[in-house]
Amino acid sequence: MKINFRSIVDAHKLPTSSPLLPLFEAIINSIQSIEEAKISNGQIDIKVIRELSLIPKNSWETDIDSFEVIDNGVGFTDKNYASFDIYGSDYKLAFGCKGVGRVLWLKAFSTILIESTYLADDGKYYDRNFNFSILEETKLIGNPISSKTQTGTRVVLDGYIQKYKNKCPKRIDTLAREIMNHCFAYLALDNCPRITISDEQDSRCINTIFNESTKGKLSVKEFQVNGNSFSIISAKNYAATNDKHSLHFCAHKREVFGDNLSNIIKELSGKLFNDDGEFIYSGYITGKLLDENINSERTEFAFAKREQSDPDESESDEQLEMEDTRSTNSVSKKEIVDAAVPIIREFLGDEIAAYNIQRKDRIEHYVYSQNPRYRSLLKHNSECMDKIPLTSDDQRLELELFKQEQTYRLQLKKEQKEYLDENVDNIQNYSDYESRCSNYLQKVSDLGKGDLADYITHRKVMLDILANNLKFTDEEKKKYALEKSIHNLIFPMITTSDDIDYNKHNLWIIDEKLAYHYYLASDKPISTYKDIESDCPKEPDIAIFEPAFALTGDSKDADINNITIIEFKRPGRSDEDCVDQVVGYIKRIRDGRCKDKDGRVLGEMNGKFIRFSCYILCDITVKMSEFLEGRNFRKTPDGNSYYQYYDGYNAYIEVLPYSKMINDSKRRNKILFDRLFCQ
Secondary structure, three states: OOOOHHHHHHHOOOOOOOOOHHHHHHHHHHHHHHHHHOOOOOEEEEEEEEOOOOOOOOOOOOOEEEEEEEEOOOOOOHHHHHHHOOOOOOOOHHHOOOOOHHHHHHHHEEEEEEEEEEEOOOOOEEEEEEEEEOOOEEEEEEOOEOOOOOOEEEEEEEEEOHHHHOOOOOOHHHHHHHHHHHOHHHHHHOOOOEEEEEOOOOEEEHHHHHHHHHOOOEEEEEEEEOOEEEEEEEEEEOOOOOOOOEEEEEEOOEEEEEEEHHHOOOOOOOOEEEOOEEEEEEEEEEEHHHHHOEOOOOOOEOOEOOOOOOOOOOHHHHOOEEEOOOOOOEEEHHHHHHHHHHHHHHHOHHHHHHHHHHHHHHHHHHHHHOOHHHHHHHHHOHHHHHHOOOOOOHHHHHHHHHHHHHHHHHHHHHHHHHHHHOOHHHOOOHHHHHHHHHHHHHHHHHHHHHHHHHHHHHHHHHHHHHHHHOOEEEOOOOEEOOHHHHHHHHOOOOEEOOOOOHHHOOHHHOOHHHHOOOEEEEOOOHHHOOOEEOOOOOOOOEEEEEOOHHHHOOHHHOOOOEEEEEEEOOOOOOOOOHHHHHHHHHHHHHHOEEEOOOOOEEEEOOOOOOEEEEEEEOOOOHHHHHHHHHOOOEEOOOOOOEEEEEHHHOEEEEEEOHHHHHHHHHHHHHHHHHHHHOO
16 A cells, blocks of 8 residues: 655644654654663764854854754664654554654654664674655665764754744753753653753753752652552752743653643742742653553643533633543543642642741731731631732732632622521521621621721822822922823813712812712813803813712702812912902803703702802912902911902802812821721
């Protein structure tokens, strides 16, 4: 039967994410050849040949065009060559070879050159040289008696195909670590030959990197899953360039793929440390079941699909069940990982314990000194700290605490439902029921205190931000922040109370009662106010229509009896026109007609029942003081602001400096700040 060799190559898959797999195949072949030679001085030299043979010193490495892999193994004996020439040969089945690995060479390289010296049965050394390509398959160049007296093989992987070349690492250090990871099981368990990799300028020994990385401290543990035996090799990598802990699945002592362990063990979110320094954990799982279920390309395991029992289960989870070829039992990847995790935790016991202490101290210090709202969470649900990674980033830590708080709130909601659904008549132990209820109410009460603490913290932060806005934004030019910056902090511009929840503004900084109102317009034309029929295009900074919720109940059915106008002026600026500007707003509003909640016009706005409260926020300079006193404004008892009552408009106007507004607000909230931050 004739076979189209090109179709065989095309049938195999090599993802571009695995550009080094053909090189790994050549290295493993060399390791097996040295094992077959039964020598103690095995040596594998890997040479990197770049696109430019002359590379300027200290320059960045160029793309790789080919690899040479040279070993001192048994060479291509008659049996080895015959096996190589047969697709799917079972000659090296004991080594886990499927007789198809060399096909991957032709997926990533255009031509393979093999030069080998072997010792024949007649006691003579022979050279066997041949090319391997899609067009000519194996083309023997010659098989003469050799002048050499040592066996070995040189494999040249030439003509790197572009899509794989683009994905191939360029640095010798990176290539060396990739080889170390792939051959980790060989390096850890067997007398691995000495492996080196070099280019024209640099050289690395894989064995040395392995010993430096692990400091010679390895652990091998066996475990069982559904009657199947597995081993896990655990190592602490002190030379890692990243902070990702990983668990690798291997077949025939070779890595197939690795998973990030931080998704499985929360403590492994960054590098761990001990007396030897910082390190990451690397684990390698081996087992006969994994050897039996590797695919021909050695890129993944042959997973069997199972019926989906959970509607939320992802497709990738469906494919994680592996059929045991020797029994009806099956083993899933998750089951293997779950069995390995306790072994990993034991291996990293001291470091994880130190990590947990550091994490606990970090979380508690942040909560008790910076963010007290989460105190009740730590008090009643301290185990949540086990789910929060250690981080020095306050924002990330706050986000993680927020996630845990939401989970905790959901748990309390479920407890509440249980109490509401419980039939009191069926309760026999009232003492126990009362104790459970008391415990639940304490949790809810403490959570409410946390919400209050969060709001008090918000107030302090807002006052600090406002104070900073009143400083020079440009110290050299003595420029202050624009009034719109302050305006937006108090209440967002070009919005109304229908757009902004009353909890989302900071009107309390001016006056606590302003937080409760019927309607508010911020930087909107008077003609757009829903309670007034007017054609005036003027835009007061803020206009507030009361009565207050707290005093009148359903304010939408109540008459408007107070209108508050707030005008912002840029800090550091003297603006004598501000008083007339506010009086003009009062006139324009009074010229309109009042509408009810359904839009019907009720009557004129100029009746005496409408009272105006107006605040002009600005810095009161000497020039501004002289102007106000000339307009018959009086100082407030503390001497920091000016006020006047306009009888004709039933209006109270106060010119209020920003500093007084902030200081007054701080004094009103001082007891809250003291109680919260001095606990």
